[in-house]
Amino acid sequence: MAISLSGLGVLLAYRLPFTSLDWLGVIQFMGIVVFSGFAAASVTLLLQYLFAQSLGLITPLQMLDISRTESPLLQFFLRNAPGTFQHSLQVANLAEQAAERIGADPLLTRVGAQFHDIGKALNPTFFIENQAPGSVNKHHDIKPEESAATIIRHITDGVQLAKNTACPAGCMISFSNITVH
Helix, strand or coil: CHHHHHHHHHHHHHHHHHCCCCHHHHHHHHHHHHHHHHHHHHHHHHHHHHHHHHHCCCCHHHHHHHCCCCCHHHHHHHHHCHHHHHHHHHHHHHHHHHHHHHCCCHHHHHHHHHHCCHHHHHCHHHCHHHCCCCCCCHHHHCCHHHHHHHHHHHHHHHHHHHHHCCCHHHCCCCCCCCCCC
16 A cells, blocks of 8 residues: 555656646546556565565464464364463463564564474473363383483474474474574
């Protein structure tokens, strides 16, 4: 709309005062200006998507798409570890507000916070937020080393889940530069 309005301003300032047009000509000029503004925005979005794909980047629209609760990975997360899912939503809200205050990218921060504990969905009952009240804590029945390994493994499990889950609209998210120790 901004491109259309600026084109309309140029048309009103430089073309219409110096030519004599009938009303049909004026409407045609205005229609062309509005169409060219929307066409420019469409071509820009398409090129942004193509360049991002070729450079291995993710666009804000793709981040919004994968952060929807209907996305396959978040649905898996919600069904398997509802307590951790709610925790992640709360962390995402807080992190987004903090990112806005310090001038960081709020959308990237929010999406990262939503997925930060996704690995807990593979062993949800090992984490207190997913245990039913009054149920037996699984950590009491196993060795401390095994318990610690399961808790720590949620990080690598999360990276694997993110790598193996196709995101909607063909987006490509690369976690190849993540190293987990």
